[in-house]
Amino acid sequence: MLVQEILKLKGNVLYTTHSGASLSEAVAALTEHDAGSLVVMDAGEMTGLITFREVLQAVGKTKGDLSAMTVSDFKVAQPVVARPDMPIEAVRELLVNHHQRYVPVMDGKVLMGVVSFMDVAKAVLEEQGFENRMLKNFIKNWPAEDAND
Incomplete structure (x- = not known):
């Protein structure tokens, strides 16, 4: 399964x-x-990512007073990104190796969406379920040996 397939399943919703x-x-x-x-997004281009992790870091640093803080104070300025043609296994490895729960999907300079670790886990489970059903069907319909041979 490719990242672009996950984005199709998720739909076009993107929060900025x-x-x-x-x-x-x-x-x-x-x-x-x-x-x-x-x-x-600034001037039509992605300039970073902010997640609940950065918000919690801000809460800890400011002792809960976020009134004077801006997104630019805590955003991840250069998050690791995925491409739409990446296999899901590569994205899973990317998320784990970079300790990210969310990865923007970029096609060149065009933002296509965001894939979460949960999206990846769900896609892997669905893919494994499909493979399991196919294997069970294959085994169930395996030609029986003729007992007279």
């Missing part, structure tokens, strides 16, 4: 913010959309 937004606004957007990440 900008570097100048207050961190409180970003928290409100994450909460409103029940999302784990926001892509930071």
Whole structure:
């Protein structure tokens, strides 16, 4: 399975913010959309990613006072990205090796979407389930040996 197939299953929903937004606004957007990440877009280009991890780091650093903090203060400026043609196994390895839960999917400079570790896990389970059903069907329909031979 490829990343572009996961994006098709997820749909076109993409949540964004900008570097100048207050961190409180970003928290409100994450909460409103029940999302784990926001892509930071400035002048039509991705300039970073902010996730609940960065928000928690900000809460810890500011002792909960996010009033003066902006997205640019805590965003991941250069997140690792995936390509739409990447196999799901490569994305899983990318997420694990870079300790990221979310990865923007870029086709050149065009943002296609965001894939989460949960999306990857779900895709792997669905793919394994399909393979298991196919193998069980194959075994079930295996030609029986003729007992008279």
